[in-house]
Amino acid sequence: MLPSPEPPPKTLNTKTPFTSFTSIIQPLFSPQNPRSWILFTVLFIQILLLCNLRSFPAATRNATLNVSSPTLVHDQCSSGRIFVYDLPPTxxxxxxxxxxxxxxxSSRCDALSNDGFGRSATALAGIVPDDLLPVWHWxxxxxxEIIFHNRLLxxxxxxxxxESATAFYIPFYAGLAVGKYLWFNSTAEDRDRHCDMMxxxxxxxPYFKRSNGWDHFITMGRITWDFRxxxxxxxxxxxxxxxxxxxxTRLLIERNxxxxxxxxVPYPTGFHPRSLLDVRRWQSFVRDRRRHALFCFAGAPRRAIRNDFRGVLLSQCRNSGESCRAVNCAGSRCSNGTSAILETFLDSEFCLQPRGDSFTRRSIFDCMLAGSIPVFFWRRSxxxxxxxxxxxxxxxxxxxxxxxxxxxxxxxxxxxxxxxxEEVRKMREKVIEYIPRLVYAKPKQGLEDVKDAFDFAIEGVLRRFKDQEEPGFQKW
Known part of the structure; x- marks a missing residue:
């Protein structure tokens, strides 16, 4: 009789609770499983956020956590928001x-090209730093009107x-429209036609009717007297x-x-910086410039005018020898700036600024841009x-x-x-400090780290509209 077979040895159960859990979740963390990547990504983002929050000062962290999500980013438009009318293209x-x-x-196409900045001023090579030549235009x-329209868009x-705007911009090119009718045999109807239609x-x-125009503004690209x-x-x-x-509210290069x-608002000059670096580079250039003449004058006499003051200044300049430099701007030689004008301003401590055909002249801004100190003879200039x-x-x-x-x-x-x-140095330093306020930047979004003339103009308009809504302001 054969002995009965022994039962097979019992197999020990070596699976601990941990290994069982691992066997369950291991497939989830497999690189071939797309869910594992989603899980890892979420965990990684949470770790990053936690680390960043721990690096903030407690006050800042609490302030961030206590605000609602729509205002997490500082409201850059607390002064107001602008609606740009979509005027008919005419x-x-x-x-x-x-x-x-x-x-x-003559044609104005070159002058109005490049978003209103005009042709590149390649003739300034050797006068301005090479790295800044691309930001200079005629x-x-x-x-x-063109510059402000592009920037506001x-x-x-x-x-x-x-309905969410506090200011309304009217992009009507009033100055360009009337320009061709200011001369020769145009009629009053010709000169008013575009304005009447607008x-x-x-x-x-409806929003004009609501305020009767008090929260509306326009750029009129000539002097105020051309529209009066x-x-x-x-x-x-x-x-x-x-x-x-x-x-x-009307923005003009000369006001009443x-x-x-x-x-x-400032007359446009030829310098249109691309960045804060361009601004600082130019400021350093004009600050370090060696100036050989005491003063200068860029302009032309008005011989048809009795006791022409420009003629008096030119005479004094000629009689001052090497202390004064003059640029003859007879005819239209200086209409959009020339290399001779910039070079003369860069070489002079002071620049004489009599009134032009009106109380102001573009030369004021060309002069200050070059770091030269303006000399005025009319307070209205x-x-x-x-x-x-x-x-x-x-x-x-x-x-x-x-x-x-x-x-x-x-x-x-x-x-x-x-x-x-020392007095001259201090005045020049103040002129150089204010250069950003006198120029119009090249990017349509403006400059990130510094305000230009456009920015100061728009901030001023929005501030004015806010003041007009204060209880004590009397509208007429």
Whole structure:
């Protein structure tokens, strides 16, 4: 009888609870399993957030955690938001397309090219630093309408819904539209045509009706006097005197100092920086520049004018020998700047700034951009024009000489020689400090780390509109 077989040995169960758990989740963490990558990504992001929060100061961390999600990012538009009207193209785009016919003498297409900056100023090679040559253009003095329109279309505080706006921009190229009709045999109707059409359109807009224009603004790219015709036979358009324009804030390169709604903004110069680095580079360049002449004058005499003051200054300049440099701007030689003008300003401690065809002239800004100290003979040339852009103390950056004293024999050279080197250095430093406020940047979004003339203008407009809504403000 065979012995009964022994039972098979019992197999020990070596699976611990841990190994069982591992066997369950191991497939989940397999690289071939797409869910594992999602899990790893979520965990990694949470770890990063935790580490970053621990690196913040406690006060900052608490403040961040206590705000609601829509305001996590600082509100950069606390001063207001801007709605840009989509005007019919006849008021802006078609005017640019018609650039060949905007001037009775020649085409304006080159001047209005490159988003209004004009042709590249390659002739300045050797005068400006090589790395800054690309930011220099032959920019026309009457193109602020184009510059402001492009910048506002790309502004961080632009809104597409008018109900959320606190300011309304009217992109009408009033200066370019009237330019061809300011000369020769145009009629009053010709000079007013575009403005009349624009106002008929604007007066039908509900948000204009709501405020009667108090929260609306416009750029008019010429001097205010080109839009203030009182009688049909007089110069210019009567656009500013139209009823619909009464309460609209107007940005002009020369304002009427007694009109609340006129705001003076800097004439465009040829320098359009791309970055803060361009601005700082230029400031250093003009600060370190060796200047050989005491003063200079860029302009032309007005021989048809009796007792022409420009002629007096040119005469004094010629009689001052090497102390004064002059640039003859007869005709249209200096209309958009020349290399001779910039080189002369860069070489001079002071630059003489008499009134131009009106109280202001573009030369003021060309001069200061070059780090030269402006010498004024009319207070309305700058002090009563550009309050948002120039220092509040005129003596800190400029010299004022009474024009009547000069006409009666006072020597400009003698007055300027009285300033010590230290006084000149301080005035120049103030001029250089304010250069960013006097120029229009090249990028349509502006510069990230510094405000330019456009930024100061728009901030001023928004501040004005906010002030107008204060209880104590009296609207008329």
């Amino acid at each position: 008021f802006n785009r078609e005017i640019l397309l018609n650039c060949d016919n905007l001037n009775p003498w 920019t026309d003095q009457f193109v602020t 790309n502004h961080k505080c632009r809104v597409m819904e008018p 106002l008929r359109w604007l007066l039908e807009q 015709r009182s009688k049909d036979e007089d110069w210019g358009s009567s656009c500013i005197y139209k009823p619909g324009m009464r309460n609209i 100092s007694w009109d609340y709604f006129d705001i003076g 700058a002090y009563l024009q550009y309050e948002w852009f120039l220092p509040g103390e005129p003596d800190s950056y400029s010299v004022y000489i009474d024009r009547n004293a000069v006409t009666n024999g006072t020597s400009v050279k003698s007055v300027l020689e009285r300033f010590s080197k």
